[in-house]
Amino acid sequence: MNSSVRIFCGWLSLVGVILLGGCDMPDAPQFRLNMVQMVSDATPTPPAYQEQIANVLDGMFGTPDEPFALPETGLDLRKLQMAAGPAWTDDKGANFGLYRKHCVHCHGVTGDGRGPTALFLNPYPRDYRAGVYKFKSTYNPARPTDEDLHRVLINGIPGTAMPSFSLSPQAELESLAEYVKYLSIRGQMEIALANYAFNDLGEEETVDDKGEPVLDDEGEPVMRLIPLDPASDEEQRTVITELLAEIMDPWNTVNEQIIVPEEGAIPVDNRPAEDVAASVAKGRELFYGIRANCMKCHGPTGLGDGQQDDFDNWNKAHKQFLDSLASSSEEDELTGTRDSVAASLYPIRNAIPRNLRKGIYRGGHRRIDVFWRIYAGIAGTPMPGSGPASPGAQGTLTEEEIWSIVDYVLSLPYETPSRPLEALPTNLELVN
Amino acid sequence: MTHPFRILVATVITITALAQSHAVEWGSIKGKFVLDGAAGEPAAINVNKDAEFCGKHDLKDETIVTGEGNALANVVVFIYAKRGQKLEVHPDYEAAAKTPAKLENKGCRFEPHLLALRTGQPLEVSNSDPGIGHNTNASFVANPGFNEMVTNAAPIVKTLEKPEPVPAPVACNVHPWMKAHVVVREDPYVGISNEKGEFEIKNIPVGQHEFIFWHEGKGNLRDVKLASGKTDRRGRAKLKIEAGKELDLGEIKVTPAALGK
Numbered sequence: 001m002n003s004s005v006r007i008f009c010g011w012l013s014l015v016g017v018i019l020l021g022g023c024d025m026p027d028a029p030q031f032r033l034n035m036v037q038m039v040s041d042a043t044p045t046p047p048a049y050q051e052q053i054a055n056v057l058d059g060m061f062g063t064p065d066e067p068f069a070l071p072e073t074g075l076d077l078r079k080l081q082m083a084a085g086p087a088w089t090d091d092k093g094a095n096f097g098l099y100r101k102h103c104v105h106c107h108g109v110t111g112d113g114r115g116p117t118a119l120f121l122n123p124y125p126r127d128y129r130a131g132v133y134k135f136k137s138t139y140n141p142a143r144p145t146d147e148d149l150h151r152v153l154i155n156g157i158p159g160t161a162m163p164s165f166s167l168s169p170q171a172e173l174e175s176l177a178e179y180v181k182y183l184s185i186r187g188q189m190e191i192a193l194a195n196y197a198f199n200d201l202g203e204e205e206t207v208d209d210k211g212e213p214v215l216d217d218e219g220e221p222v223m224r225l226i227p228l229d230p231a232s233d234e235e236q237r238t239v240i241t242e243l244l245a246e247i248m249d250p251w252n253t254v255n256e257q258i259i260v261p262e263e264g265a266i267p268v269d270n271r272p273a274e275d276v277a278a279s280v281a282k283g284r285e286l287f288y289g290i291r292a293n294c295m296k297c298h299g300p301t302g303l304g305d306g307q308q309d310d311f312d313n314w315n316k317a318h319k320q321f322l323d324s325l326a327s328s329s330e331e332d333e334l335t336g337t338r339d340s341v342a343a344s345l346y347p348i349r350n351a352i353p354r355n356l357r358k359g360i361y362r363g364g365h366r367r368i369d370v371f372w373r374i375y376a377g378i379a380g381t382p383m384p385g386s387g388p389a390s391p392g393a394q395g396t397l398t399e400e401e402i403w404s405i406v407d408y409v410l411s412l413p414y415e416t417p418s419r420p421l422e423a424l425p426t427n428l429e430l431v432n
Numbered sequence: 433m434t435h436p437f438r439i440l441v442a443t444v445i446t447i448t449a450l451a452q453s454h455a456v457e458w459g460s461i462k463g464k465f466v467l468d469g470a471a472g473e474p475a476a477i478n479v480n481k482d483a484e485f486c487g488k489h490d491l492k493d494e495t496i497v498t499g500e501g502n503a504l505a506n507v508v509v510f511i512y513a514k515r516g517q518k519l520e521v522h523p524d525y526e527a528a529a530k531t532p533a534k535l536e537n538k539g540c541r542f543e544p545h546l547l548a549l550r551t552g553q554p555l556e557v558s559n560s561d562p563g564i565g566h567n568t569n570a571s572f573v574a575n576p577g578f579n580e581m582v583t584n585a586a587p588i589v590k591t592l593e594k595p596e597p598v599p600a601p602v603a604c605n606v607h608p609w610m611k612a613h614v615v616v617r618e619d620p621y622v623g624i625s626n627e628k629g630e631f632e633i634k635n636i637p638v639g640q641h642e643f644i645f646w647h648e649g650k651g652n653l654r655d656v657k658l659a660s661g662k663t664d665r666r667g668r669a670k671l672k673i674e675a676g677k678e679l680d681l682g683e684i685k686v687t688p689a690a691l692g693k
Contacts, residue, residue, distance in 0.1 A: 041651035042573075042598050141576030195573060199597045200515050202666055239515060250576070291583050293565030296481055296606045307481055310608040313571065324650060327692035332665075377579050382605030384567035384579045389588070396581040 029064045029100075029109045031057065034129055034190050035341045036321050039334050043198040046333060052228040053193045056240070059231075061186045064100075064109050067179075072244055074252065075182050082172070083179035098172055099179050106161065111183030113314070119346050121161045127314050128180055129187025131247075132380040135363030140376045140385050142257035143184075143250050149177040151364065159360040185247060192243040193228070200239070201226040256391065259375055261368070265399040267407070276407060283408025286401055292386055294405070297353040302412050304355035312351045313380045319348045351382050359413030370406045375399075456520045459673035461643075462632040463658075463681030465504040465625045469688045471496045477609045479540070482564050486540035486607060494545050494611070495648055496691055503629030504686055506546050507653070508599055508615055510622040512642040512668060518618065522635035525620040532556040532589065535602065535612060537566040537582060542602065542612035546648075548622035549614060551595055558587035570602045570614070579605070592616045599646060613648060636673045644668050649691030656686055 033054060038045040045053070062068030067084045069075035087097035095101070100109075106125040108115040113127035126133070135152055136144035153173050156164030165173060203223040206214045214222045230236040250257075267279065287294045287302075299305035311319055322345070325338055354362075363369050363378070375387030375395075387402060388395035397405075477491035497505040513519055533549035535542055537559040549555055557568045559582040569579040574594040582588055599613035615622050623631035645653040645667050652667025659682045663669045673679060 140579055191573075195597055196515075198666070199512075203664070242515075246574075290563055290565040291581065291585075293567070293581060293606060296565060307606055307608065309480065310605050324692060327650070329689045379579075382567075382569070382579075382608075384569065384581050384605065386581050389578050389580050389590075394586065394588075396583055 031061075031064060031186070032108075032110045032112065034110075034112070034187065034194070035337070035344075036317060037191055037194050039338045039341050040317075040321060041324055043194040044332075044334055045194050045198060046225060047337075048225050049194075049197045049201075049228055053190060053197065056193060056228060056230060057186060057190055060189065060240075060244075061182070067182060069182060070244065072241070073182075073185055073248060075185070076178055079175040079178035080182055082175040095172060098168075098176055102165065102168075103176070111180070111187060114346070117161075122349060123160055123312075124314070124346065124349070125161070127187075128184045129190065130313070130380075131184040131188045131250075132313065134378045134380055135369075135373075136376075136379070137259060137372055138254060138257040138376070139259060139388075139390050140379050141390075143254045145254050145258060146177060146181075149180055150174070153177060155364060157362045158365075159358075159362050181251070185251070188247045189244060192247060193240070196239060196243065197228050201228060201236075259372055259387070261371060261403075262399050265403060267403050279404045279407040280411045282401070283404035283406070283411075286397070286405050287408055291396055292401075292405060297382065298356055299353070302356040304353045306353055307382070308350055308352050310351050310382045311348065312382070315348050315351070318345050321345075322348070353383070356409055356412045357415070365410075367403075367406050367410065370409055371402060374402050374405055374409075456522075457638045457675035458522055458635040459638050459675055460632065460634045460636060460678040461509075461623070461671065461673060461681065462630065462678060463509075463684050465507045465629040465631070465684050465686055467496075467498050467502040467504045467688065467691075468685035471498065471688045471691065471693045479607075479609075481607055482540065485561065485564055489539040489541070491539075491541060491609065493609075494541070496688075496693065497545070497627075499627035499629060503625075503627060504647075505625050505627050505629065506648060507625040507629075507631065507686070508546065508548075508613075508622065508644075508646040509624075509631055509633065510548075510615060510617055510644050510646070511619065511636070512644050513595070513618065519621065519641075520637040521619055522637075524635055528620065529553050533614075534558065534587075535568075535614070536560055537564075537568070537604065537610070540564070540607050541610055542604075545612050546599065546624050547612065547614045548620075548624060549592070549616055550620055551592055551616060551618050553591070555590045555592065555614065556587045557582055557590070559584050565606060566604045566610070567606055568602060569605055570600060572600045572616075573597055575600075575616070598651065599648075632678075638673050638675045640670055640672050642668050642670050647686070647691055649693065653686060653690050656684060656690065658684060 033050055037043060038050050060068070060070060065085045067077070067080040069077050069080060082096055083099040085097045085100070087101035089095050105115045105117045106121070107113055107128070108118070111128035113125040115125065118125050131143060133144040133148065135157065136148040138145060138148070150173055152162070153165045153176060155166070156162050165176070202225070204226050205221040206224045208214055216222050228236065230240050286292045295306060297306040322342055325342055361369060363373055373383070375385060377383045377385035386395060386397040387399070474492040474494065474496065477493065479487045479491060499505055511519060529550050530553065532554040533547055533556065535544070535547050535555065535557045537557070538561060540561060559566050562584060566582050567580060568582050568588065571577045572592070574596055575592045578590060580588055595618045596616040599615045602612040602614055604610035621633050621636055623633040625631040645656060645663050647653055653663055654665055654667045656663045658669055659680070661669060671679060
């Protein structure tokens with residue numbers, strides 16, 4: 001039963017006590033810790049810290065039944081409350097518990113992409129906890145805009161298990177998108193706290209009442225963990241407030257990161273057929289050339305059968321952990337936990353470049369969608385960006401060239417599938 | 433049954449006392465890493481892309497690189513600086529802070545395999561493999577990552593604003609065997625052991641510092657014996673730098689197990 005005192009900081013000038021109504025149900029779903037992070041080589045987190053991190057997160061974000069958001073997050077608590085908790089409908093027909101009703105069996109209570117259905121899916125449902133999204137209008141490292149999340153909910157992700165929720169009322173979609181963001185921010189905070197506890201807190205030598213170091217039988221100093229306890233440590237409170245601000249900044253400034261194509265370079269819709277053909281031909285040349293290098297991954301005929309050995313960031317993190325575990329011979333206090341974390345993971349899957357002859361575009365089939373994919377790449381996956389990497393930067397390809405590749409990509413499904421055009425020869429004289 | 437309650441506490445802005453800029457004295461540190469056992473021959477890379485070019489370079493797995501006499505290369509030694517803490521920087525480092533740190537795609541590997549740079553210092557990633565397209569995909573903890581094509585024509589240039597707590601992985605997804613790490617710190621006090629296993633960091637402000645010892649194999653090197661004491665469970669050791677002196681850690685033995693072998 002959760003009866004903990006939750007303490008956290010806000011930019012509030014008064015000290016107050018707020019009583020929240022309601023109690024947690026005895027078997028209310030709980031957020032799960034990001035155990036791969038906790039047992040990683042980068043932040044091996046002792047059980048005491050795991051518990052303290054869970055407490056701090058609980059204070060800052062509440063529970064799956066009773067979400068909470070500090071004002072610094074800018075999250076709308078009413079939207080979160082509509083999405084959180086068990087599914088029910090009030091007497092006016094308003095729906096609550098939307099996330100558990102529609103999303104949880106795939107994306108999991110914590111948003112770790114590990115709901116009960118997830119094991120059977122390929123690709124796996126998104127793990128929101130890194131704040132990384134694939135199909136968005138922004139530069140590669142940037143967060144998605146609200147509109148991007150909204151678009152994914154309306155369209156679903158064709159060719160994957162992610163369904164369309166276009167029949168849900170606007171207010172419900174807004175509440176769900178807000179909740180997805182909330183789970184991301186919470187997940188990012190968890191990673192930040194694990195880093196903070198490991199890097200900046202950690203162990204210190206214990207001292208007795210006289211300030212003398214306490215030694216063990218072998219004369220080594222006895223160590224103790226500096227507790228992660230922002231409630232009683234002002235410096236920690238300040239740091240955690242800073243960490244939250246660092247997480248929020250990219251979310252709050254995402255509108256400065258939207259890729260807006262230059263007016264002049266956007267090809268008009270009603271172009272003469274020969275213009276389109278010329279653009280497709282140019283796009284084709286680029287696709288097979290070394291500047292765009294699309295062929296190396298998407299294969300000599302665009303079937304997605306080029307470089308298939310790689311992984312997306314989510315699978316890579318799990319693979320790294322498993323590889324590290326396999327090569328471990330030393331035991332420590334986390335050894336048992338590592339084994340059970342390893343046993344809980346789903347099979348690692350390769351990132352397969354898209355088969356571009358199918359005409360199914362997961363991030364949307366509009367020309368602008370495909371333009372964004374090629375310009376920024378697909379975040380979290382091997383697919384690199386070919387346009388400028390941030391506002392004002394120099395890109396590998398010009399916008400005009402990217403639009404030509406868009407024309408070529410969109411033409412690929414209409415080439416006779418059984419007789420795809422031969423790949424252009426690679427420039428072998430350069431290679432020797 | 434108790435109701436959970438929340439206490440909102442005012443955050444007090446702490447004004448960090450600014451370090452007085454009185455005359456600072458400097459010292460250095462050096463040492464030599466040796467692999468204490470056998471790590472086996474590095475595995476040959478299965479070159480499955482651009483084989484006609486990349487296949488010519490006799491590529492090997494570079495996770496563990498040893499030199500003559502089992503000298504262990506690519507161990508990173510750097511000073512832990514608490515969040516927000518700044519170390520005094522010797523004026524000799526000023527010029528280098530503005531020179532781009534260069535990471536080259538060359539012979540279908542990254543050169544160097546480990547690169548140290550400072551926040552604000554340009555990171556220049558170039559491609560010297562004629563007719564071969566590479567992409568550079570960097571994942572960071574504190575900075576925004578990037579994943580871009582790098583052509584023969586022009587390098588891509590990045591500036592990282594925040595220090596990274598651990599060396600950050602850089603990859604090429606067209607040739608997934610290509611791996612490097614960049615060590616991004618606010619200060620220049622990073623040593624990377626060379627083929628002889630040797631590292632040296634000069635002009636460190638005197639005093640007790642916490643040094644981190646890191647290797648790509650399994651991250652921070654725990655319980656490694658030093659001339660005096662050993663690294664702790666987090667792979668760190670508190671060492672004293674004295675004015676005008678060079679602290680010599682001597683030969684530092686690292687077991688293959690500590691590198692995941």
